[in-house]
Amino acid sequence: MKILNLISITAIPVLMTIILLHGLIKGVKLYDVFIEGAQEGFKTAVKIMPYLIAIFLAVNIMRKSGGMELLTKIFIPLTKPLGIPSEVLPLAFIRPFSGSGSLALLKDIITTYGADTFIGRVASTMMGSAETIFYTMAIYFGAVGIQKSRHTVFAALISHVAAVLASVMICRLMFR
Amino acid sequence: MNILWVLMILLGMLMAIVTGNINIINDVLINDVQEAVVFAISLTGIMAVWLGLMNIAKRSGLMNSLSVIFRPIIRLLFPSIPVNHPATSAIMMNMMANMFGAGNSATALGLKAMEELQAINSNKKVASNAMCMFLVINMSSIQLIPLTVIKIRADAASAFPEEIIATTIFTTTISTVVGILACKALEGRKPQ
Numbered sequence: 001m002k003i004l005n006l007i008s009i010t011a012i013p014v015l016m017t018i019i020l021l022h023g024l025i026k027g028v029k030l031y032d033v034f035i036e037g038a039q040e041g042f043k044t045a046v047k048i049m050p051y052l053i054a055i056f057l058a059v060n061i062m063r064k065s066g067g068m069e070l071l072t073k074i075f076i077p078l079t080k081p082l083g084i085p086s087e088v089l090p091l092a093f094i095r096p097f098s099g100s101g102s103l104a105l106l107k108d109i110i111t112t113y114g115a116d117t118f119i120g121r122v123a124s125t126m127m128g129s130a131e132t133i134f135y136t137m138a139i140y141f142g143a144v145g146i147q148k149s150r151h152t153v154f155a156a157l158i159s160h161v162a163a164v165l166a167s168v169m170i171c172r173l174m175f176r
Numbered sequence: 177m178n179i180l181w182v183l184m185i186l187l188g189m190l191m192a193i194v195t196g197n198i199n200i201i202n203d204v205l206i207n208d209v210q211e212a213v214v215f216a217i218s219l220t221g222i223m224a225v226w227l228g229l230m231n232i233a234k235r236s237g238l239m240n241s242l243s244v245i246f247r248p249i250i251r252l253l254f255p256s257i258p259v260n261h262p263a264t265s266a267i268m269m270n271m272m273a274n275m276f277g278a279g280n281s282a283t284a285l286g287l288k289a290m291e292e293l294q295a296i297n298s299n300k301k302v303a304s305n306a307m308c309m310f311l312v313i314n315m316s317s318i319q320l321i322p323l324t325v326i327k328i329r330a331d332a333a334s335a336f337p338e339e340i341i342a343t344t345i346f347t348t349t350i351s352t353v354v355g356i357l358a359c360k361a362l363e364g365r366k367p368q
Contacts, residue, residue, distance in 0.1 A: 007320075011276035015269070019233045026236040037231025041224025044287055049216040056212035058181050060204045061188035066195055070187075107328055115334030124329055124340040128322030129347035131315040137177075140311055141303065143287045144294040148302040149177060151362035152311050159316040159355030166350040170343045 044143055051142030055135050059097045068094055084168050087113060088123045092164045095126065096133035096157070103127070121175055125167035130160055219280060226284035230266065239265040253313070253356065254306040256296070263292035267310060275320050286314060305363045309356070316355040317348055 023030050062068055072090045079089060091109060095102045106127045113119040133156045141149055192200050233239045243250070243264035250257055250264045257263050266289035273282035289310060297304040303311075322344050329337035 007276065012273065012278045012281055015272070016229060019229050019236075019238060022238045023232040023236040028232055028236045030232060033232050033235050034228035036228075038224035038228035040227045041284075042220050044223055044227070044284075045216045045220040048219075048287075049213060052212040052216050053209050054181065056208050057204065058184040058188070060208040061192070061201060062184045063188075064200045064204060065188040065192035065197060067184070067187040067191040070191060103324065103328075106325070107332075110328060110332045115329040115332040115337065120329075120332075120334075121340060121343070124322075124325045125343040125347050128319060128325045128340065128344035129317055129351060131317040133315045134180075136315050137311060139283070140286060140290050140314075141307075144290045145300065146294070146303045146307065150303050150308055151359065152303060152308045153177070153180075155308065155312045155355055155358040155362055156315045158358040159312060159351045162354035163316065163347050163351035166347040167343065170346045174343055175339075 048139040048143050051138040052135070055138045059101070059134070063094065063098060063101055068097075082165065082168075083172070084164065085119050085122060087119045088126060088168075091123050091126055095130045096160055097135075099132045099135065102132075118171060118175060122168055122171045125171055126164060129167060130163045133157070133160060219283060222280040223284040223287070226281060227288060230269075230285070230288055233265070234262055242268060253309055256304065256306050257293075258296065261292065261296065263289060263296065263306075266292050270314065271318060274314065274318050277319050277321060277323050286310075308363060309359050312355040312359045313352060316352040318352055319348065320345065 020030060023033070069090070072093050075093070076086050076089060080086070084092065087109065091102055091105050094105055106123055109123045110120050115121075115124070133153070137149060137152060137156070141147075141152075189201065192198050230239070233242075239262050240260055243260055243262070246264055246268045247259070250267070254263075254267070266285060270282055270285040270289050273285050290307065293304060293307050293310065294300065297307070321341060325340065325344075326337045329340070
């Protein structure tokens with residue numbers, strides 16, 4: 001664990017150092033070339049902004065109005081036979097939509113049921129192994145102007161369902 | 177995406193009206209939308225740093241060397257990317273940043289990768305197979321250590337906050353593999 005943690009913290013600085021040293025050895029004008037590339041940074045941020053705004057708008061209206069809860073309630077009878085505890089179902093639903101929303105929900109679940117309970121462990125695993133699909137898609141496609149995402153959403157949702165089911169399964173195997 | 181977006185807003189609106197909470201809509205319009213702008217701006221710094229570094233790596237030839245090393249993986253997952261294309265290194269660096277939990281760096285590198293993929297995309301409005309695959313892998317989250325989750329567990333006085341690392345790696349692997357298979361299975365439907 002300690003080693004993994006160390007790798008996590010040092011990975012990015014090490015990568016940076018390698019790039020800079022390699023550039024130095026190859027005689028690249030580091031400062032000038034860096035500036036030249038960095039100029040694109042602000043442009044990219046501006047380019048992704050409308051997409052971010054659109055996603056934040058829809059997700060937050062949906063979440064704060066209780067629309068999310070309604071969807072979750074509809075799905076509870078369907079997911080019961082799969083062995084997904086109904087307590088973690090809201091998390092499974094909100095995870096693809098909102099990073100901060102799911103983080104708040106995870107905190108809530110852990111405070112209510114405890115970190116070292118089956119529910120707490122499933123929720124933690126689920127949180128760590130899934131990603132905010134809609135936000136990522138919006139900015140990645142938005143930045144390069146793609147309008148038709150084809151099968152991306154569907155494949156990503158299949159992968160998300162696999163993550164939800166796998167996290168319940170592995171916790172059942174490991175902690176019970 | 178178009179339909180989904182409208183559905184989300186309409187369902188939200190409907191719920192707000194039914195529950196008598198129309199104020200929520202105004203709150204979202206004023207506060208949450210602003211958050212999106214703040215977030216995009218806050219990404220600018222790290223984005224500029226990585227774009228600068230990537231430019232150095234491109235010029236020094238490091239990107240090329242990296243793409244040769246990772247050629248086997250890339251050929252398997254992204255057969256349409258030409259040999260020695262800079263997209264390869266951008267994709268690999270994005271995956272590494274993701275793995276080590278460097279979220280914002282990963283986003284910056286990921287956007288760079290998308291740009292490189294767009295350069296070799298035949299139809300600029302439609303996502304290529306490589307783009308779909310890249311996003312699906314990206315969104316199945318390949319993080320090794322979920323630091324935020326561990327922190328939350330530790331704060332909640334867990335006896336062993338790190339015990340979910342193994343389960344998370346297992347789950348992430350499953351979901352990434354399933355995502356890759358789903359992507360491969362679906363992409364044949366509509367060739368470009």
